[in-house]
Amino acid sequence: MSRRPYVREVPRTTWFFKHPRYMRYMAREVTCIFIGIYTVILLVGLARLSEGPAQYEGFLEALRQPGSVLFHLLALAFSLYNTFTWFNVAPKALPVQVGDEHWPDSVVSGGHYVVWVGLSLFIRFWAGVL
């Protein structure tokens, strides 16, 4: 009897089409592209602000273009997806054990949501928007 194990190659570029859970993972990873672009836009805005009021007004004008509004809506949707997916798995990375028991996952991820909303409100308050 001879051993001749058969190896099934995993397709390197199309593997994630094989299962919906791989697609969900890829969706989560892709969100970072939008968040990255958004961060660059923010930095450009800061640079314009430092150059003076006229430049900053031009930057704001560019933001009001339909293409820019569309991008921001998309980026918002993707960053919400990113936030929800990560907050929901946060208990895996940061389990909290008190005494003999672990806190339920819902408490740990719930805590993340509470801090998120709290910080967002604080920043708006601090920036004078609220």
Added chain:
Amino acid sequence: MTENRMGTRQVELEVLRYNPETDQEPKFQRFTVPCVNEWCVLDALNYLKDNLDSTLSYRWSCHMQVCGSCGMMINGEPKLACKAMLRDYAGVIRVEPLSHFPIERDLVSVADDFMAKLKRVKPYLIPGEKRTLADGEYKQTPAQLERYKKYAMCINCMLCYAACPEYGLTPKFIGPAAISLAHRYNQDSRDGGRDERQEEIATSEGVWECTFVGACSDVCPKHVDPASALQQVKVASTVDWYLEHFMSWVKK
């Protein structure tokens, strides 16, 4: 699929066959197996082997979800054949050996790689404090047990490896179950072997190959939640790194 009043039904099984002595590549073979409704897929395979084709090869032992040897892909999902109940499936059931492992023969996959990795992570107690028999047993509180209990439930079935795309793409990845077992001993109050295990698992072949797809935890039949173990090892290794580079005066 037909069902009659006796509580039996004809199940169409599509089984991936591979005979290393005669086949160039695996191919599916279709069988119609008379099954009792309450059977699991393993029962159907046993009937098949006993009555229809005695050459079919597959592994099993306990038939009660503890030995971890009957792992296979059932309709594309890694499952224990003794836990996959026929009543949960309609239509043709497709059975293949576990993904990401070479096929030895039919549904038997080659487990050598996993066994070697298990050995590397030293999945056994390395006592932190040497005690003699006269000193008595190592005591542990329920809280100390709770720290690692779920990671001790692993039955080495390798379903998590079959689910993990990182392992499929990069076979040198030590992978979910082995790292979870390392974490299980690292979390044990009686153990002192963490430094030795870190050399294996806090590496690019170890946890840093993991991108947190989370598929391992979805498929684990014992709710070990390997993804959580790997993320916790990442967090702890990162803390180690900061302590070492920026706060070396703090004793670990």
